[in-house]
Amino acid sequence: METPTSRSIPAEDALDSESPSRTSPPAIETKDLCLSYDEAPALRDVSLSVPERQVTALIGPSGCGKSTLLRCFNRMNDLIPGVRVTGQCRVGGQDILGDGVDVIGLRKQVGMVFQRSNPFPMSIRANMAYGLKLQGLRNRVEQDRIVEESLRAAALWDEVKDRLDRNALELSGGQQQRLCIARAIAIRPRILLMDEPASALDPITTMRIEELILELRRDYTIVIVTHNMQQAARISDRTAFLYLGEVVEFDRTSRIFTHPRDQRTEDYVTGRFG
Amino acid sequence: MRPIGESRRLGRWGGPAGIVGLILTGLATLVLLAFLVALLTTVLSKGMPAFSWRFVSTIPRKDFFDVDSAAILPMVVGTSLRVLIMTVFVMPFGVITAVYLTEYADPASPFTRGIRAAIGNIAGVPSIVFGLFGLGFFVNFLGRGLDGLTGSGVPVFGRPSLLWASLTLAVMTLPVVIVATEESLRSIPSGLREASLALGATKLETVWTIVLPQALPGILTGGILAVGRAAGEVAPILFTGAAYYTAELPGRLTDQFMDLGYHVYVLATQSPNVDQTAPILYATALALLVLTLALNAGAILLRSRMRRNLREAV
Amino acid sequence: MGLRRGHRARPGEWIIEKLIQAVGLSTIGLMVLILVFVGREALPVLMGRINTALVQPILPSKEIDSIPRDDLRSYLELSRSQFEGMDREMLMAMMEAREEGFRDIPESFRADPDSTVNTADWRQLLLPRQWTGYTRPEFVWQPVGTIHKYNLVPLLVGSLKVTLVGLLFAVPLSLGAALYVSQLAPVRVREWVKPTIELLAGIPSVVLGVFCLLVLSGLLQSLFGYQFRLNALVAGIGLGLTAVPLIFTIAEDSFTGVPRGYVQASLALGASPWQAAWQVVLPSAMPGVVAAMILGFGRCLGETMVVLMASGNASMLSWSLFDSTRSMTATIAAEMAEAVSGGGHYRMLFLLGTLLFAISFVTHLIGGRIVRRLRRRLGGVA
Ligand SMILES: Nc1ncnc2c1ncn2[C@@H]1O[C@H](COP(=O)(O)OP(=O)(O)OP(=O)(O)O)[C@@H](O)[C@H]1O
Ligand SMILES: [Mg+2]
Numbered sequence: 001m002e003t004p005t006s007r008s009i010p011a012e013d014a015l016d017s018e019s020p021s022r023t024s025p026p027a028i029e030t031k032d033l034c035l036s037y038d039e040a041p042a043l044r045d046v047s048l049s050v051p052e053r054q055v056t057a058l059i060g061p062s063g064c065g066k067s068t069l070l071r072c073f074n075r076m077n078d079l080i081p082g083v084r085v086t087g088q089c090r091v092g093g094q095d096i097l098g099d100g101v102d103v104i105g106l107r108k109q110v111g112m113v114f115q116r117s118n119p120f121p122m123s124i125r126a127n128m129a130y131g132l133k134l135q136g137l138r139n140r141v142e143q144d145r146i147v148e149e150s151l152r153a154a155a156l157w158d159e160v161k162d163r164l165d166r167n168a169l170e171l172s173g174g175q176q177q178r179l180c181i182a183r184a185i186a187i188r189p190r191i192l193l194m195d196e197p198a199s200a201l202d203p204i205t206t207m208r209i210e211e212l213i214l215e216l217r218r219d220y221t222i223v224i225v226t227h228n229m230q231q232a233a234r235i236s237d238r239t240a241f242l243y244l245g246e247v248v249e250f251d252r253t254s255r256i257f258t259h260p261r262d263q264r265t266e267d268y269v270t271g272r273f274g
Numbered sequence: 275m276r277p278i279g280e281s282r283r284l285g286r287w288g289g290p291a292g293i294v295g296l297i298l299t300g301l302a303t304l305v306l307l308a309f310l311v312a313l314l315t316t317v318l319s320k321g322m323p324a325f326s327w328r329f330v331s332t333i334p335r336k337d338f339f340d341v342d343s344a345a346i347l348p349m350v351v352g353t354s355l356r357v358l359i360m361t362v363f364v365m366p367f368g369v370i371t372a373v374y375l376t377e378y379a380d381p382a383s384p385f386t387r388g389i390r391a392a393i394g395n396i397a398g399v400p401s402i403v404f405g406l407f408g409l410g411f412f413v414n415f416l417g418r419g420l421d422g423l424t425g426s427g428v429p430v431f432g433r434p435s436l437l438w439a440s441l442t443l444a445v446m447t448l449p450v451v452i453v454a455t456e457e458s459l460r461s462i463p464s465g466l467r468e469a470s471l472a473l474g475a476t477k478l479e480t481v482w483t484i485v486l487p488q489a490l491p492g493i494l495t496g497g498i499l500a501v502g503r504a505a506g507e508v509a510p511i512l513f514t515g516a517a518y519y520t521a522e523l524p525g526r527l528t529d530q531f532m533d534l535g536y537h538v539y540v541l542a543t544q545s546p547n548v549d550q551t552a553p554i555l556y557a558t559a560l561a562l563l564v565l566t567l568a569l570n571a572g573a574i575l576l577r578s579r580m581r582r583n584l585r586e587a588v
Numbered sequence: 589m590g591l592r593r594g595h596r597a598r599p600g601e602w603i604i605e606k607l608i609q610a611v612g613l614s615t616i617g618l619m620v621l622i623l624v625f626v627g628r629e630a631l632p633v634l635m636g637r638i639n640t641a642l643v644q645p646i647l648p649s650k651e652i653d654s655i656p657r658d659d660l661r662s663y664l665e666l667s668r669s670q671f672e673g674m675d676r677e678m679l680m681a682m683m684e685a686r687e688e689g690f691r692d693i694p695e696s697f698r699a700d701p702d703s704t705v706n707t708a709d710w711r712q713l714l715l716p717r718q719w720t721g722y723t724r725p726e727f728v729w730q731p732v733g734t735i736h737k738y739n740l741v742p743l744l745v746g747s748l749k750v751t752l753v754g755l756l757f758a759v760p761l762s763l764g765a766a767l768y769v770s771q772l773a774p775v776r777v778r779e780w781v782k783p784t785i786e787l788l789a790g791i792p793s794v795v796l797g798v799f800c801l802l803v804l805s806g807l808l809q810s811l812f813g814y815q816f817r818l819n820a821l822v823a824g825i826g827l828g829l830t831a832v833p834l835i836f837t838i839a840e841d842s843f844t845g846v847p848r849g850y851v852q853a854s855l856a857l858g859a860s861p862w863q864a865a866w867q868v869v870l871p872s873a874m875p876g877v878v879a880a881m882i883l884g885f886g887r888c889l890g891e892t893m894v895v896l897m898a899s900g901n902a903s904m905l906s907w908s909l910f911d912s913t914r915s916m917t918a919t920i921a922a923e924m925a926e927a928v929s930g931g932g933h934y935r936m937l938f939l940l941g942t943l944l945f946a947i948s949f950v951t952h953l954i955g956g957r958i959v960r961r962l963r964r965r966l967g968g969v970a
Contacts, residue, residue: 074472081380108474118465120484130483131473180469187473292862296772302764303773306785306832313791313799367611374612378605389612392619394956398883398948400890402917403626405924406941411625414929445618452615478601506792509892509917513924535794535893542798542897552802559795570790574783 025093027052027191027221028073033087035068037080042068044245045087050238055213055222057232057253060242061268066225067115069242070193073223074110075103092190108135111184115196117176119168119183124160127168127179131187146186154182155212174205181212185220192216194224198231210235229269233257241265314563321560324553330561336519338537339545344554346561351523352436352531353565356511357501359440359527360447365497367444368451369486375452376459377481397449401509408442408514409434430528437527439515446510447500454499458492458580459485491580495573502569506562508535534562626945629938633708640708640736640932646690649683652676702735708932713740729903729914731923731933738936740943742905746820747915749907750895753824754831754888759881761828762835770843771851771865782840789833797897800826805898814910818900821909826894831884838883842876843869875962882955886948892917916940 026049035043042065050056058066071077072089075096089097096106108131120127128147137143147164151157156178160171168179177197184192194213198206213222213235226232232239233253240250241264249256249265260266324341332345371389379386418432431437462485470480486493508516517530518540524531541555542548548555632638647655647663655663661671664682697703702720705712716725719737727741765785769778805822812821846869854864870877900912901922920937927934 076468076472079468079471081382104474104476107472112468112472114465114468114472116465118463118469120466120469121488130470130475134473134475134479183469183473289860291866292860295862295866296768299764299768299772302761303768303781303785306761306765306788306836307781309829310784310788312803313796316799316803317795370608370611371615374608378608379612385613385616388616391952391956392616395619395949395952396615396622398886398890398952399622400886400892400917400944400948402890402892402920403622403941403945403948406626406629406920406938407622409924410629410938411621415625445622448615448618476601478604502790506790506794508792508794509921512921535792538792538794538798539893539897542794542801548802555798555802559798562792563795566792567787567790570787574786 025052026050027092028223029088029090029093030072031088033069033072033085033089035065035072035077035083035085038082039084042245043072046245046247048240048247048250050221050223052221053217053219054237055217055224055235057236057239058223058225058242059227059229059232059239059268060248062227064242065245066242067195070112070195070223070225073191073193074107074112075101076112078103108187109189110191110193111187111189113177113181113184113192113194113197115199117173117180117200119171119176119179121167121169123165124168124171124179125164127183128186131183135187150182150186151179153185153216154178155208155215156182174201174208177201177205177209178212181209181216185216189220191221191223194222196225196227199227206231229257229271241268243268317556317559317563320552321556321558324557325560329554329557333523336521338519339541339547339551339554341551341554344551344557346534346537346558348520348523348532349534349537349558350561352516353505353534353562355436355524355531356440356443356515356533357504359436360443360504361497361501363441363444364447364451364500365493368448368496368500369455369493371448372452372455372459373481373486376456377477377485393449393452396445397453399446401446401507402512404442404446404510405513407445408438408510412438412441413514433528434513434515434517434530435528436515436524436531439511439531442510442514443504443507446507447504450500450503451493451496454496455489455493458489458495461492462488491576495577495580498569498573498576502566502573505569506535506566508533508539511536534558534565538562623945626938626941629935630942633713633932633935633939634942636709638708638932638935639706640738644686644690645704646687647683649680649687652680652683697734705735707736707738708936713738715739716741727905729919731927731936736933738932740940742903743914743916743919743940745905745907746899746903746913747889747917749820749909749913750823750827750899750915751885751888753820753909754827754891755881755884757825757828758831758835758884758888762832762880762884763839763877766836766839766843767865767870770840771869772861785836786833788829789837793830793891793893794897796826796829797894800894800898812910816900816902816910816912818898818912819910820899820913823895823899823913823915824909826898827888827891830891830894831887834887835880835884838880839873839877842873842880845876846872875959878962879955879959882951882958886951886955889951890917890944890948892921896921916944 028050030049031047033043033046034041046069058069060066068077072085073091073096077083077085085097087097088095091106091110095101120130122130125147128150129143132143132146137146148157148161151160156175159175160179163170168176171179177200181192181194181197198209201209210231213224216222224232224236236253238251239253239256241248241256241260241262243264249260249262251261256265257269260269266272324344329345330350331347333347334340334345335343338344371393375386375389379389413432413434416431417435417438418429420431421429424430466484466488467480470484471477475483511533515530516533516536518532520530520532538555538559541551541558545551545555627634647660652660657671660679661668664671664679664686666674693703700720705717711717716727716739718725719728719735722728727739728737729739729742730737765781769781769785773781800822801818804825805817808822808825809817850868850872851864854868855861859867895913895915896918899914899918901914901918902912903914903919904911906913920940923933924937927937
């Protein structure tokens with residue numbers, strides 16, 4: 001009854017001095033977004049706005065709809081038969097749910113990194129160039145420049161610069177995941193969606209990826225799903241807590257972890273969740 | 275309750291029933307292997323003496339029952355050509371259908387179920403019925419129709435030919451290609467498709483640049499299986515293109531051709547003296563057997579390697 | 589229907605995707621095409637529109653004006669447009685030619701009651717008849733000589749007979765071998781036995797035919813000492829060999845597909861490997877086994893070359909395994925060359941083809957049903 005869900009952007013936002021989003025519009029904004037798989041609702045009335053050039057974390061118990069929400073932002077849910085979406089979702093101020101939306105163009109602006117790293121079984125270079133070729137960039141010199149730049153940004157360049165033509169599957173798990181991040185940023189998206197990017201990795205690699213995210217934060221708007229509370233606390237500026245398809249609470253991360261307003265949020269972040 | 279001693283004595287095979295069962299099933303396996311070995315050794319031992327380079331590389335005289343001058347070059351050429359032309363037709367058609375089924379079709383739609391049912395049915399149609407279909411549709415309907423259009427007095431298309439036999443075989447082997455391709459398409463992790471789509475590729479780009487290259491070994495397996503199946507088939511080409519005898523190698527699509535399998539049949543059933551011509555019969559059968567077994571072994575090897583790679587990748 | 593899975597395509601791709609869909613859907617068309625073009629040639633027989641009687645009834649040409657026009661047209665076997673284009677003179681001439689032809693038939697033929705029988709009539713196709721020279725009514729398929737006899741029963745029985753022998757040979761052996769290979773054999777044995785048996789699939793049926801014709805037939809004859817060297821037994825075993833790889837592969841797959849947990853659970857309760865295989869694996873793999881047998885049936889019934897070469901091809905009605913036998917498939921293969929395109933014999937062979945098609949269709953349908961039902965009952969195993 002006292003769920004403060006459907007309230008958009010929390011009031012504190014205006015006071016948030018470190019936020020650059022005060023002048024620019026939010027990168028992603030949803031309003032009353034509902035989604036169901038074959039009539040089984042997975043998201044209910046989700047309204048939130050993701051500020052630009054910040055890291056926003058989505059947390060919540062398994063099956064609460066984090067991945068589903070994330071996949072709304074680049075319309076990957078289109079691939080699943082029987083999905084119905086209602087409500088609004090805007091990226092860069094543009095509605096993305098309509099029929100006439102250029103989904104391909106949207107996905108070039110909203111990159112995605114998956115939980116299970118999924119490099120193409122080709123050379124590292126071919127992986128990196130894949131998105132560029134889709135954009136019509138045929139110039140090899142230019143391609144190589146962007147490949148290097150993106151691999152550097154993903155902190156992978158030094159490890160792979162001598163074996164760009166080797167198969168990407170020869171890389172270690174962590175390297176593969178960083179390659180996927182590099183591949184995603186090679187096409188210069190504005191937003192990067194990450195679905196538990198470090199869940200299958202060891203602590204050291206996880207740390208490297210976290211550092212990477214903090215680096216990328218300067219240029220990209222990042223939305224990350226994580227099960228790791230410390231991780232959310234360490235890297236995100238804002239955190240949304242989802243429960244049973246609803247956004248229970250969405251606030252600055254520090255607040256969520258120190259003064260949550262909802263009992264369920266408190267139970268979850270303190271690990272007392274049953 | 276069974277005394278403990280008994281269960282120990284009967285050991286790990288679980289009593290008389292277990293031992294009888296083991297023996298019976300083992301025997302069944304042995305019988306099958308024995309048949310296989312008997313067949314292979316017969317064809318090999320009786321076929322080797324007449325098998326020579328000359329035998330496979332020359333054109334026989336009209337009296338091909340003559341043991342000394344018998345040869346099978348036209349049949350080897352005819353059989354190779356008909357499976358080659360078949361491949362040209364069946365591969366694109368089969369691969370595209372498999373792509374449609376795995377990548378595009380809504381699995382619940384009645385059309386999709388219809389397609390699957392049709393494929394299953396075509397796979398079960400007796401091969402001789404394909405021969406009738408080829409005769410009724412390709413030769414009589416299409417062929418005579420084409421002749422009518424071109425207005426030629428003598429039948430050019432309206433008679434059995436290499437083209438019609440190959441097309442008939444293409445229809446027959448379509449399910450083989452579709453099933454093998456589908457299997458390999460399904461084995462591609464969906465993560466790869468998602469990765470490509472998330473990078474802004476269209477569905478078609480994803481299929482073309484990621485899915486199909488990955489599925490290539492499976493597609494190849496399907497092609498080889500189809501060729502292996504078609505190479506040994508005689509019934510579908512009896513009325514659609516195989517000739518008892520032609521003086522020359524087939525040069526055009528509308529020519530009739532001699533065929534290895536059909537020739538084996540002719541040698542076995544129409545020889546004036548079966549005992550005398552047995553060596554060339556077995557040598558011809560050997561040639562056919564080598565061809566089809568090599569193709570099948572190739573397909574099996576390719577597939578097992580593919581499955582192993584897949585298991586390692588996952 | 590359609591391309592909804594995935595996102596909206598761009599215009600150029602939309603066309604290509606529609607083409608892909610068209611190719612996919614055309615498989616259904618292909619299936620229909622096969623039915624239509626095999627059935628089309630058999631249709632006149634099925635509709636009773638064909639009359640093969642040697643001596644056709646004669647309408648006297650003098651009475652041309654009193655005969656209803658429609659009767660006259662069908663009597664002269666003319667299409668409506670042909671008929672309209674003809675004047676009385678021409679029709680008259682045609683009727684006289686018929687009378688002429690009738691007079692040319694030797695008296696001995698005209699006296700034979702067989703000569704007025706329409707042998708393509710359904711009664712002649714299915715029921716026995718005492719033909720001239722026979723001592724009792726019989727089922728006869730004999731499309732040679734002056735009067736072609738087209739009784740289908742001997743061929744149906746022949747096909748069923750060799751198919752049953754084939755299944756009796758192939759099913760126990762294949763299932764036994766599959767059970768052994770998948771459950772009881774040591775891994776090393778399993779690894780080479782399985783592909784070796786599957787090698788049988790790569791042997792062309794015409795080579796199997798040669799083996800049955802020249803090796804197996806003599807062997808079995810000296811073993812059983814029967815009269816005809818080529819008979820249903822030899823052909824049946826040959827058929828069985830063509831069906832073995834099919835039945836073996838499917839059965840082996842479904843045995844292997846039974847969750848390892850079932851077997852281990854029963855072993856843990858003290859069952860022997862054999863008990864586990866017999867009481868747990870076999871029942872839970874039942875859908876696969878049934879599917880294998882049904883497909884094997886279709887395979888045996890449809891196989892041509894082996895039967896053609898090893899069965900002796902005598903079209904007499906007999907249930908004996910040691911009699912020479914002729915199947916539907918072998919009949920088509922052997923006789924099409926001498927059948928005149930569009931003639932009665934030709935259509936009769938297409939009728940056999942249509943029948944084979946129908947049987948394979950129904951087999952597939954029923955097989956699918958049974959397997960689905962079993963699968964549901966067994967809760968999705970195998
Ligand atoms: N493809 C699908 N078809 C049907 N239902 C689905 C599908 N994907 C997810 N769901 C359902 O939607 C709900 C939300 O799933 P989602 O994957 O978004 O959860 P999640 O929060 O990401 O969980 P996790 O932390 O385990 O990844 C779940 O109840 C799930 O069962
Ligand atoms: Mg998830």
